[in-house]
Amino acid sequence: MKDKIINETLGELEKVGLEISDCILNKEDRLFGWLCSYTPEEIIHAAGFHPVRIRGEGNPVSRADGLLHTNMCPFVRSVLDDAMEGELDYLSGMVIANSCDAMRRLFDAWSVFRKDDTLFLLDPPKGSGDLAVLNYADQLRDFSRTLSESGPAKITDPSLAGSIGIFNKTRELMAEVSILAGNRALSGYTAFNIMQMAGRCNREVFNQRLGQFLEKFSREEIAENGVRIMLAGCIIDRPDLIRLIEDVGANIVANELCTGIRQFDQMVSLDGDPYQALAERYIRRAPCARMIDIEHRKKYLHGLAEKNRIDGVIYYIIKFCDNYMWDFPIIKKTFEEEGIPVLDVEGEYIKGSYGPFKTRIQAFVESLKG
Numbered sequence: 001m002k003d004k005i006i007n008e009t010l011g012e013l014e015k016v017g018l019e020i021s022d023c024i025l026n027k028e029d030r031l032f033g034w035l036c037s038y039t040p041e042e043i044i045h046a047a048g049f050h051p052v053r054i055r056g057e058g059n060p061v062s063r064a065d066g067l068l069h070t071n072m073c074p075f076v077r078s079v080l081d082d083a084m085e086g087e088l089d090y091l092s093g094m095v096i097a098n099s100c101d102a103m104r105r106l107f108d109a110w111s112v113f114r115k116d117d118t119l120f121l122l123d124p125p126k127g128s129g130d131l132a133v134l135n136y137a138d139q140l141r142d143f144s145r146t147l148s149e150s151g152p153a154k155i156t157d158p159s160l161a162g163s164i165g166i167f168n169k170t171r172e173l174m175a176e177v178s179i180l181a182g183n184r185a186l187s188g189y190t191a192f193n194i195m196q197m198a199g200r201c202n203r204e205v206f207n208q209r210l211g212q213f214l215e216k217f218s219r220e221e222i223a224e225n226g227v228r229i230m231l232a233g234c235i236i237d238r239p240d241l242i243r244l245i246e247d248v249g250a251n252i253v254a255n256e257l258c259t260g261i262r263q264f265d266q267m268v269s270l271d272g273d274p275y276q277a278l279a280e281r282y283i284r285r286a287p288c289a290r291m292i293d294i295e296h297r298k299k300y301l302h303g304l305a306e307k308n309r310i311d312g313v314i315y316y317i318i319k320f321c322d323n324y325m326w327d328f329p330i331i332k333k334t335f336e337e338e339g340i341p342v343l344d345v346e347g348e349y350i351k352g353s354y355g356p357f358k359t360r361i362q363a364f365v366e367s368l369k370g
Helices: 004-015 041-046 074-084 101-113 130-150 157-182 188-198 203-214 239-247 274-284 294-308 322-337 355-369
Strands: 031-034 050-053 093-097 119-122 227-233 250-255 312-318 342-347
Touching: 004 188, 004 239, 031 041, 041 050, 041 130, 041 157, 074 101, 093 101, 093 130, 101 119, 119 130, 130 274, 157 188, 157 203, 157 250, 157 274, 188 203, 188 239, 188 250, 227 239, 227 294, 227 322, 227 355, 239 250, 239 355, 250 294, 294 322, 312 322, 312 355, 322 342, 342 355
Parallel strands: 031 050, 031 093, 093 119, 227 250, 227 312, 312 342
Antiparallel strands: none
């Protein structure tokens, strides 16, 4: 688990005073992998596992191309390649959400190649109405029963409520991180690293350390040169692109990615049926491009932009991501009608592949300064 990126990230966080090295999960812990932010970590945690967000290594794909077509999402292919190379053998199980066709194909391929793994498929509805919530609540009960049978602990309503409280605390802390990034008390790079490490840590210890770290910051805005950028779009799980953007004079004051503040949006209610409460939160929180209600997404992005007084948007799309390619023209038009310029950037999820973006991003940032 302590790969090169994690060690570098820890070093960067230690520079600003956040000491979390001893809460990083290790391969010896009971780790249960997940990929999509529509996955309820609380259920995994209540079953006695540590939920860990899986990231592809970003190496050139080799073996996975025998099971998935090369014009499919490079993030998904990278994760499958790691699994086929044995890099994910430490996992006690894996849950894959049918968030897009590539993820569904990943489930199919995983089922063929790693037949002995504990594997579960969640199918989050694309709507957010009452029937969608009821449907997802039933799926979450099935997921809970599966983990209760295979996990170290039987899930009960009290244990699930305890886990919900822990993950709600993380959401509360991340809202504070987002505010501090917006007023520039924290750089966008530091805020991004904090959000990434949440999915790689023992969450209870992480919450405690992060809470102590945040106590020393004021919410008062810090004057700083540079334009105010909102980062939107697909998954980004590597710090080097964030550093590249800020190195050319941009301040990332809002990060709406599913690896950013969007994954921490909205609390889970502790009242009533916990599965209903989880379904309501995960289905009705800030939506990604896969969801049907584009008006909800537009309203959410507009709110982030207004709150953080952004000068421009950098919209990142992983190559072959149909959902975000469809989403982009609508979101671009929405922002430009409000006089907010948008730059689209397409990436391939390969280590070191961000360099070619630098000239375009730098030119965009310079145009905003004028």
